[in-house]
Amino acid sequence: MNLALIIDDYLPHSTRVAAKMFHELAVELLEQGHYVTIITPHFDKNEPALIEEKLDGVVIWRFLSGQIKDVPKVKRAINETLLSHRAWRAIQGKVDKDTFDGVVYYSPSIFFGSLVSKLKNRCQCNSYLILRDFFPQWAIDSGLMKEGSLIERYFRFFETISYRNADIIGVMSEKNLEIFNRNTNNRLPTTILRNWANLSPHCPSDTVRNLREKLGLNDEVIYFYGGNIGHAQDMANLIRLAKNMQCFDKAHFIFLGQGDEVKLINDLIKKWALTNCSYLPSVSQQEFKDILAQVDVGLFSLSAKHSAHNFPGKLLGYMVQSLPILGSVNKGNDLMGLVNINQAGLISVNGEDDVFFENASKLQNDIELRKSTGDSGYKLLEKEFSVVNIASSIVDSFKKS
Incomplete structure (x- = not known):
């Protein structure tokens, strides 16, 4: 099959988990004998409106867009709104009725519905929406957006277009499926499509700089958070944990990434005079893998205000490296049961700081517990989150349609 894969962020320039996951999916689809074209924005005004290139055999069409990451919210909203228009204007001359047999698009962003509609109409093919969060709902839950406001109605309009152009919508978990179907009155075709990862652990080369030497750490247990540092993650929750863990001389927390709450975590580290924390800015995917291979515990947090049940992609990176998972989630999140029952980590409810501690x-205190929990996490990864199974599932959905 000839497949178009659409996402708002992609390798090698991106440091985000979604970009890494999407590339692993594209490479696996190639391995299974399909042809893949990634459609994604680029942001260099000095480059052509459409750049064509390859990465690991994957064809990439990069269309010119205004910045949509790490910019003021209004600017981001305007540039995301224009994503479909700018993409179609750049690629329409390359698309005819036989170009694609299926379209796979990833949300966030919610603004690719119009582009998907045009591709489907021209190629007479079906589409698969990989839905990873319920925006704008999570922003309303977090108090960032008022329900019933003009801005909410604006985003809901584009959310509806995105959903309407999907022949099937894959959400992350059983609870998410229940919530989504309830909110949409079971009017949309849905299924469960978990996050995914390549199963090969990463071994850093001898030339990689030792993380412990860089940070002046010796035999400390390193708790590592890597990824988006934003409102949805409730980073203050993790900094409170670090504060409570000051009673252990050999515990150190590393926060790596970018997002709206970087200033918050640095301010709290300074305010509470925490000497057991380090903040590192985003690094390349290769450097990220090198760091994951050198830490002891994979850390994450989800806001207590969420109504959806996210499975953060960063957890898969932890599981690939057999790291025990430590985190807290919104109440009722089925991720907690999945990880705890399979002994892949220790997850509690956000707000229960004593249990988190x-x-x-x-x-x-228990190196054997860290090892056995990490090993169980890898087994869970093999069972539920293999990119091989995910790619096959997506292709099968197109063959059935």
């Missing part, structure tokens, strides 16, 4: 203390 108790779980961290268990991992701090």
Whole structure:
């Protein structure tokens, strides 16, 4: 099959988990004998409106766009709104009725519905929406947007277009499926499509700079958070944990990434005079893998205000490296049961700081527990989150349609 894969961020320039996941999916689809074209924006005004290139055999069409990451919210909203228009203007001359047999698009962003509609009409093919969060709902839950406001109605309009152009919508978990179907009155075709990862652990080369030497750490247990640092993650929750863990001389927390709450975590580290924390800016995917291979515990947090049940992509990176997972989630999130029952980590409810601290203390004091939990996490990855199975599932959905 000839497949178009659409996402708002892609390798090698991106440091985000979604870009890495999408590339792993594209490479796996190639391995299974399909042809893949990534459609994604670029942001260099000095380059052509359409750049064509390849990465690991994957064809990439990069269309010129205004910046949509790490810019003021209004500017981001305007540039995301124009994504479909700018993409179609750049690629329409390359698309005829036989170009694609299916379109796979990733949300966020919610603004690719119009582009998908045009591709489907011209190629007479079906589409698959990989839906990873319920925006704007999570922004309303977090208090960033008022329900019923003009801006909410604006985003809901584009959310509806995105959903309407999907022949099937894949959400992350059973609970998400229940919530989505309830909110849409079971009017849309849905299924469960978990996040995914390549199963090969990364071994850093001898030339890689030792993380412990860089940060002046010796035999400390390193708790690592890597990824988006934003409102949805409730980073203050993790900094509170680090504060409570000051009673352990050999516990150190590393926060790596970018997002709206970088200033918050640095301000809290300074305010509470935390000497057991380090912040590192985003790094390349290769450097990220090198760091994951050198830390002890994979850390994450989800806002207590969320109504959806996200499975953060960063957890898959932890599981690939057999790192025990330590985190907290919104109440009722089925991720907690999945990880805890499979002994792949210790997850508690956000706000229950005593339980979060108790779980961290268990991992701090027991190296064998860290190892057995990490090994169980890798087994869970093999069972539920293999990119091989995910790619096959998406292709099968097109063959059935």
